[in-house]
Amino acid sequence: MAIKLMVFDFDGTLVDTFEPLLKIVHRLADEFGYPAPTSEQIEHFKNLPSREIIKCVGVDLIKIPYLLRRVKLELNKEMSDVKLIPGIQETLTQLKQEGVQLGIITSNSKDNVLTVLEKQGGKELFNFIYAETSLFGKHRTINKLLKQQKNRPDEMIYVGDETRDIEAAKKSKIKVIAVSWGFNSKQALLAKNPDFLIDRPQSLAWCLNGIK
The missing domain is CATH 3.40.50.1000 (HAD superfamily/HAD-like)
Structure with missing residues (x-):
């Protein structure tokens, strides 16, 4: 078929959108209670499944929907350059x-x-x-x-x-x-x-x- x-x-x-997303992840770190990832950690994350990345970053699962919503809103300010x-x-x-x-x-x-x-x-x-x-x-x-x-x-x-x-x-x-x-x-x-x-x-x- x-x-x-x-x-x-x-x-x-x-x-x-990698660079804009990376900036946003760093910008929201304190607000959502996770450590801003280093460049070495980012390279490590690229080799992991998505669910493992979330575990490694340490974001509370309850906060994930709110974090995703904020990332979308923050991305809105960056999309004209993407x-x-x-x-x-x-x-x-x-x-x-x-x-x-x-x-x-x-x-x-x-x-x-x-x-x-x-x-x-x-x-x-x-x-x-x-x-x-x-x-x-x-x-x-x-x-x-x-x-x-x-x-x-x-x-x-x-x-x-x-x-x-x-x-x-x-x-x-x-x-x-x-x-x-x-x-x-x-x-x-x-x-x-x-x-x-x-x-x-x-x-x-x-x-x-x-x-x-």
């Missing part, structure tokens, strides 16, 4: 021309996503944008999306840069492409057994051809 729908994570996959990953817009345009529907599922806010896409000229490429409220709820959104779009699991593929993206796709029984240019290292991504692991946006079309 050919892939009809390709859905993307946003931060780290379509855009580079840029698309080099080569991603051209690849998405090609996929769109070939008849693949494109969408976004993100734990960022929809306003933040639209701020970037409207400035970078990529808004018209996407059929929809779903903003999730939790860090680990993407599989539920994927399941809703499959139902709403009337797609079978084998007609959809998810693209993300973190281990939790792979976990969400597997829970929903859809194929997943992990990208190495985002947050998690190739080592961490490979440990979760994605269907594909790519190093450049141009390889997205190759993955679709491989499925066919």
Whole structure:
């Protein structure tokens, strides 16, 4: 069955928000009671699954929803300077021309996503944008999306840069492409057994051809 729908994570996959997010994490450390991570710790975190990172940082689980909300609000001040990953817009345009529907599922806010896409000229490429409220709820959104779009699991593929993206796709029984240019290292991504692991946006079309 050919892939009809390709859905993307946003931060780290379509855009580079690493530096703004790192500044925000440091800025909110005292308020939320966790130590600001050092550069060495950040490099270590890249090799860990998302849930392990939260344990290592030491944020109280009760505070996670509030922290996520504050991060989104703080990011809103930074989004005008955020840029698309080099080569991603051209690849998405090609996929769109070939008849693949494109969408976004993100734990960022929809306003933040639209701020970037409207400035970078990529808004018209996407059929929809779903903003999730939790860090680990993407599989539920994927399941809703499959139902709403009337797609079978084998007609959809998810693209993300973190281990939790792979976990969400597997829970929903859809194929997943992990990208190495985002947050998690190739080592961490490979440990979760994605269907594909790519190093450049141009390889997205190759993955679709491989499925066919």
